Amino acid sequence: MAMKLVVIGAGMASGRAMEHLLAANDEIYDITLFGAEPRGNYNRIMLSPVLSGQKSYEEIVTHDAEWYRSHGVDCRFGEIVTGIDRIRKVVISAKGETPYDKLLIATGSSPFIIPVPGRDLKGVMAYRDLGDVNAMLEYSQRPDPRAVVIGGGLLGLEAAAGLSAQGMKVTVVHLMPHLMERQLDQSAGFLLQSELEKRGIDILCGANTKEIQGEAQVSGVLLEDGREIPADMVVMAVGIRPNFGLAQASGLRYNRGLLVNDQMKTDDPEIFAIGECVEHRGGTYGLVAPLYDMAKVAAKNLLGFHETFEPVEISTKLKVTGCDLFSAGDFAEAKGREEIVYRDATQGIYKRLVIEDNRIIGVVMYGDTVDGPWFLQKLKDAEDISEIRDTLIFGPNFAGGAALDPLAAVAALPDDSEICGCNGISKGDIISAINNGAGSLAEVQALPRPQLHVARA
Numbered sequence: 109m110a111m112k113l114v115v116i117g118a119g120m121a122s123g124r125a126m127e128h129l130l131a132a133n134d135e136i137y138d139i140t141l142f143g144a145e146p147r148g149n150y151n152r153i154m155l156s157p158v159l160s161g162q163k164s165y166e167e168i169v170t171h172d173a174e175w176y177r178s179h180g181v182d183c184r185f186g187e188i189v190t191g192i193d194r195i196r197k198v199v200i201s202a203k204g205e206t207p208y209d210k211l212l213i214a215t216g217s218s219p220f221i222i223p224v225p226g227r228d229l230k231g232v233m234a235y236r237d238l239g240d241v242n243a244m245l246e247y248s249q250r251p252d253p254r255a256v257v258i259g260g261g262l263l264g265l266e267a268a269a270g271l272s273a274q275g276m277k278v279t280v281v282h283l284m285p286h287l288m289e290r291q292l293d294q295s296a297g298f299l300l301q302s303e304l305e306k307r308g309i310d311i312l313c314g315a316n317t318k319e320i321q322g323e324a325q326v327s328g329v330l331l332e333d334g335r336e337i338p339a340d341m342v343v344m345a346v347g348i349r350p351n352f353g354l355a356q357a358s359g360l361r362y363n364r365g366l367l368v369n370d371q372m373k374t375d376d377p378e379i380f381a382i383g384e385c386v387e388h389r390g391g392t393y394g395l396v397a398p399l400y401d402m403a404k405v406a407a408k409n410l411l412g413f414h415e416t417f418e419p420v421e422i423s424t425k426l427k428v429t430g431c432d433l434f435s436a437g438d439f440a441e442a443k444g445r446e447e448i449v450y451r452d453a454t455q456g457i458y459k460r461l462v463i464e465d466n467r468i469i470g471v472v473m474y475g476d477t478v479d480g481p482w483f484l485q486k487l488k489d490a491e492d493i494s495e496i497r498d499t500l501i502f503g504p505n506f507a508g509g510a511a512l513d514p515l516a517a518v519a520a521l522p523d524d525s526e527i528c529g530c531n532g533i534s535k536g537d538i539i540s541a542i543n544n545g546a547g548s549l550a551e552v553q554a555l556p557r558p559q560l561h562v563a564r565a
Contacts, residue, residue: 112138112208113211114140114212115142115211116142118143118147118148119149120152120399122382122383125214125404125410126407130179132411141184141185143183150170156427159270159271193358197209197378199211212381214382225320226319231322231341255268255271255276256279257342262291276341280310282312286298288433291472293439299475303431315335366386368387369388371415372409380406382403384399421487444465445469469487
């Protein structure tokens with residue numbers, strides 16, 4: 109008789125865990141899936157193209173109704189779990205109790221809303237799910253619509269670009285001196301700001317929000333320096349917090365997030381947790397690649413294996429057409445570190461490598477990011493670059509002083525080299541997809557996830 113697995117959270121991490129689990133053995137568990145949204149799993153990192161009009165919601169769905177039906181998953185979408193009784197091993201919702209043998213918590217994160225007057229006005233919203241995107245699109249249809257995006261990080265800039273593409277007049281308000289300060293240094297941040305301003309997006313750095321103005325509906329934003337920015341809508345994109353209140357109330361151990369060990373287990377051996385809600389070895393994660401690795405580990409261990417999660421270096425890219433940037437590792441200035449920098453102001457190209465003990469520890473690139481995976485692999489491998497140092501900044505085409513065919517350079521990368529950090533796609537995944545019949549980028553993207561990730565399953 110199959111065991112009962114209850115999954116709380118129908119996002120990308122739990123979706124990938126179920127893919128791995130069902131691909132390996134679709135008979136060991138009867139799965140019940142709870143999701144706060146009234147829909148199944150979709151690719152949340154592709155919400156930006158939906159907002160800008162480049163994609164539809166249907167194009168970013170990863171698990172449709174047929175997928176759940178064919179795998180026998182009992183879907184409880186829009187039904188919020190209100191409690192976990194660990195003694196009786198049941199989860200509690202408005203519709204009653206659901207027993208479990210194993211429980212997987214993947215409740216994600218919650219957007220941080222800055223505590224300023226006016227934060228509860230109509231028109232103030234976060235940018236986390238399809239509901240937020242739909243609300244933004246409604247505001248974009250108003251006559252001469254204006255939006256203020258608070259936060260100049262990755263998510264805020266993607267929101268700003270998407271709203272601008274929909275015809276809104278957009279102003280970005282950012283507290284720090286330059287954009288995306290966690291991923292970019294000052295020079296790259298300046299280039300990015302210049303490009304966004306050319307597109308008609310106003311950027312205010314070093315600006316602090318004092319108040320959101322309006323009676324019942326947003327009318328503007330007041331800054332600490334007295335400036336007022338008219339707005340019909342305000343998007344808060346200033347960060348996220350692990351959403352682990354449900355687990356906390358059940359008595360599970362937590363700190364900044366729900367605490368898990370290397371096997372993705374909580375302090376209750378029957379309860380696993382993955383995704384943005386967890387804390388592992390003191391760290392929390394907001395990018396999807398490590399969450400997919402967590403999902404794989406949890407699935408293996410739910411099947412009785414002893415798999416361990418090892419954090420790896422991850423890269424960041426901005427999903428705004430025409431703004432090519434790549435960032436990975438630690439690029440802060442410190443004693444004992446050296447820099448190799450390439451600038452081409454005319455072409456808008458900037459590359460910076462941070463070197464310590466003849467090894468790459470940080471990469472920042474803007475304008476030309478094609479060599480990003482090659483640099484990232486050397487960073488991950490802690491490779492000694494002393495022999496190619498003189499030509500290193502020019503990438504694999506000039507490694508060792510001799511030009512290489514770009515295709516040969518990619519072919520030389522190991523199969524586990526990361527090609528797409530947002531989706532956790534490696535070179536081996538793409539090769540596997542091609543071997544399974546994909547003959548174009550669109551066909552690779554269209555393949556079912558278990559087929560695309562057969563090399564990792």
